[in-house]
Amino acid sequence: MMFSENGDNVIFLDLQRHRVASPSVDIAYYLYTSTQPEVLCQWKELLKFYYEEFKSTSFEISNPISFSYDDLMKDYAVKVDLGFLFGLFFVIGTEAMNTLNVDANGYSRDRFDDMLVEYTQANKEKVAGFVNKMIDLLHIFEEVKTFA
Numbered sequence: 081m082m083f084s085e086n087g088d089n090v091i092f093l094d095l096q097r098h099r100v101a102s103p104s105v106d107i108a109y110y111l112y113t114s115t116q117p118e119v120l121c122q123w124k125e126l127l128k129f130y131y132e133e134f135k136s137t138s139f140e141i142s143n144p145i146s147f148s149y150d151d152l153m154k155d156y157a158v159k160v161d162l163g164f165l166f167g168l169f170f171v172i173g174t175e176a177m178n179t180l181n182v183d184a185n186g187y188s189r190d191r192f193d194d195m196l197v198e199y200t201q202a203n204k205e206k207v208a209g210f211v212n213k214m215i216d217l218l219h220i221f222e223e224v225k226t227f228a
Contacts, residue, residue: 103134104156108163113170117216123224127156157227164221171213 084090107130111120119126131149138145147155200207 102155102159103130104152104159105162107156108160109166110163112160112163112167112217117213117220120217120220123220124153127153153227157224160221160224164217167217168214171210171217 107127111123111126128149131152135145
């Protein structure tokens, strides 16, 4: 994300993947991997803001969009799955990569399983937090899917 100096304007850039796809795919990926459930639960407002900004910018460059907010909402509900799945992986994966020292212990499937069990037993509160976060993501995902 890029912000103007006064903070009035925000531009989203995604240079990781370049492809022709629905904006819903990128929106879902961004929201589920880059926001907390407290922000993500406002997905309708965020999607509306995105739509209004996209519509305005498209009009300014003489390339008006041909879809409505309702069209975007329905498309997002259909294409949210990938963002949701990546969000689940990020919840656990980020902590695991920051905590588990795979290189020092040598990687093997069995050793990794043991490391996860050890981590889970030693960090019960954190693991409970991950589970709660995943449940929050699931509830938001289920709400979005009702619009498909």
